[in-house]
Amino acid sequence: MMLGILGGMGPLAGAQFLARLTLLTPAERDQDHLPCVLWSDPRVPDRTAARLGTGPDPLPALLRGLRALEAAGATAIAIPCNTAHGWFDDMRAACPLPILHIVDAAAADLARQGVAPGPIGLLATEGTLAMRLYQQRLEAAGWDVLVPDAATMADVVSPAIAAIKAGAVGPAGLPLRAAAAGLVARGARAVVLGCTEIPLGLPEGPLRDSLGVPVVDTIDALALAAIGWARG
Structure with missing residues (x-):
């Protein structure tokens, strides 16, 4: 078996996924790790722009x-890019290989952390929110998904994601932390980092400690799903 990683969206998120996959795999030697190949193609058109009607379709590149x-x-x-899952059905129809779904991986991680049905918070791109990728799947499982208001998305979350893509990882942490805290203040019992850029600027461990609620890093959640697949 060999895991294929469809990356480059953005490049740092794909590289971080490979690193976390390696670190999360129970292993004592090289040969205990999962064989994988990373396709990192940053030329894939912007997924949020495509979904909002302001950019070209990324499906051919995917x-x-x-x-x-x-x-x-x-x-x-x-696929360590949440917004790319807006084309999941098209990719699955065109590809004979099984494709792990990052939202299902996040749901499994919520369950693993013991998060009961009820309100949870979601930080994600505008494209992911517009497609209701998390809302549809998580609400079907009993969670109520709280998202930032339009002003917070425009002034805080989207600029922070753009900053991380531009390499300014450190400065993005504080505004993202404030956005996550706002969701907890509204009653979220957990926060899902539903964009694979966000954990790069807002690591799950320190965020969980500061918020006092479980946090789902979707890079880690997808890595755990991949390890589960490899185990059978």
């Missing part, structure tokens, strides 16, 4: 990456 991973010997696919 399918090109899937074909490359299949040709390289991948037997399953992980």
